[in-house]
Amino acid sequence: MKDEWWKDFFGGLIVDFWRAAIPDEVTRAEAGFLVRALGLAPGSRVLDVPCGAGRLAIELAARGGAVTGVDISPEFLEVARSTARERGVDVEWRQSDMRDLPWTSEFDAAFCGGSSFGFFDDPGNAAFLAAVSRTLRPGGRFFADFKAAESILPNFRERREMTLGDLRFEATNRYESAAGTMESVYVITRGDRSETKRAVTRIYTTREILRMLSEAGFADFETFGSLEGEPFRLGSPNLLVVCRNR
Known part of the structure; x- marks a missing residue:
């Protein structure tokens, strides 16, 4: 039987914890990185999956993006909708499994933040990357933040x-x-x-991650160890990957 821990993980006090764990200035810095790395302009169509409580989706919408956020957690999405209303920004929210992305060639860019990769078995993780690739237009850019084995x-x-x-x-x-x-x-x-x-999270090496991205339809990989563009090294806190949809 598959371990589907993620179905009921993102609710209760964990929602409050994740909201408290990341200061607003970090969200602004991450959004600035995404604007630069993904080449976003006002009106760019952007997919945030999974979006959690919507902190990055809302920040990018406030900067002029046309953002869609997808998450499986109704509690996260309730917080996201409330926060978006408070800030006066429009974001399209969708509750679903992060592999269930119904769009084809709709988005200019997509991102997977919060080290949210590896929730499934190998076929499930590959299915997620392939689903993201399908949503992107040819040449669309994708960013993901991985907890690689080297991290x-x-x-x-x-x-x-x-x-x-x-x-x-x-x-x-x-x-x-x-x-x-x-x-x-x-x-x-x-x-x-x-x-x-x-x-339970599947941990991949950098080589495995880049191979999976390539098999899903991505190319032209750039890897970083920080938002400041430092090279990824053994022990870097996260593996940041920016790539292009073929």
Whole structure:
């Protein structure tokens, strides 16, 4: 049986935690990077998948983009719609599995942020990349933020803890080398309320990621280790990839 942990993971206190974890200035910096890396102009059609609470979709819409956000979580999308209304921007929101993208050659650019790749088995992850490629016009650009093996393993910690305001976050991680997966159990606590969430993410090497992107229809890869354009190296926090749809 397939492990479909992601179906009910993104709800409850985890929604509040992710909203609190990323400051507004980081969102603005990431949006600026996307504008430059994807060559966005006012009116560019942009797909954000999965969009979570919509922080980047909303910021790009505020800068003139015609943005569509896709996410499986109704709680995330409820927050996204509310925030978009507060900021007075229009974003098209769609609730669905991130592999279920009904558009063909509709978008000028797409992105997958928040290290949101690897939620499925190998065929499922390949299906996601192929679905994104189908949504893009020829020459459309794609950005993704990956937790590559070269990022995770040199910095691996079995336990991580942090406090954000009134939220306490604890993570216990286990890497399965034979399967190439990271199993993480998260405990999020606010006062007397505590929730436990489990996630299993497929971890790929940079070479595997670039091969999968190529097989999905992408080319002309640029890799970075930071938003400032630093080269990706062993131990870089994330692998940032910008590429073009063939």
